[in-house]
Amino acid sequence: MGGRTAAPMMRGEEVSGIHHAIVTALGGVPKPHKSTLIPQATDLLATENNERGRVPVLRIEEAHLLDHEQLEAIRMLTNTEMDSKSPLACLLIGQPTLRHKIKLGVLAALDQRIQIRYNLPPMSMEETSSYVVHHLQLAGRADTLFTDDAVTLIHDSARGYPRAVNNLAVHALLAAYAEGKPIVDEHSARAAVAEVTEE
Numbered sequence: 001m002g003g004r005t006a007a008p009m010m011r012g013e014e015v016s017g018i019h020h021a022i023v024t025a026l027g028g029v030p031k032p033h034k035s036t037l038i039p040q041a042t043d044l045l046a047t048e049n050n051e052r053g054r055v056p057v058l059r060i061e062e063a064h065l066l067d068h069e070q071l072e073a074i075r076m077l078t079n080t081e082m083d084s085k086s087p088l089a090c091l092l093i094g095q096p097t098l099r100h101k102i103k104l105g106v107l108a109a110l111d112q113r114i115q116i117r118y119n120l121p122p123m124s125m126e127e128t129s130s131y132v133v134h135h136l137q138l139a140g141r142a143d144t145l146f147t148d149d150a151v152t153l154i155h156d157s158a159r160g161y162p163r164a165v166n167n168l169a170v171h172a173l174l175a176a177y178a179e180g181k182p183i184v185d186e187h188s189a190r191a192a193v194a195e196v197t198e199e
Helices: 015-025 032-052 068-077 095-101 105-115 125-138 148-158 164-180 186-198
Strands: 004-006 055-059 089-092
Touching: 004 125, 015 032, 015 068, 032 055, 032 068, 055 068, 068 089, 068 095, 068 105, 095 105, 125 148, 125 164, 148 164, 164 186
Parallel strands: 004 055, 055 089
Antiparallel strands: none
């Protein structure tokens, strides 16, 4: 990773869980109490950075589920040497609510430390079509399995969001299979939309 060490992916754990994962990823044995675990994580990060010349990368998925205390703990991990540099790189990956949460005044210090922000826009109709074809090819299908009408309906219903496209496409495949159809048509896609909407 070009001088960077990756810490494991985190999914909205409690504060001590973040420090526990950092210590474990950096080869340490986590201390049992929060009061000793936090300095241990900080020391190991500094060692990676100063002695080994590596910048650990902490990737937190579903970061929109983190509460104020957890986000503040992340800020504290990046707060060394009077902000002249950070001992780690942190990727916060989450839904749009994360952006709104970080903009709250109580998290202003964390907001100011964020150097790069990126918002993934929804896929266009063409991108959705290519996305479905690509996933079918990965599954070993080169032939047409979704009609254009079905893909259009899935795209419109999912508003171009990949996770929603995946969900609707799988339900549409199951609907087509249940009806004994060799291909997913608009009717199968409508059945998938109705089922997912009911959920």
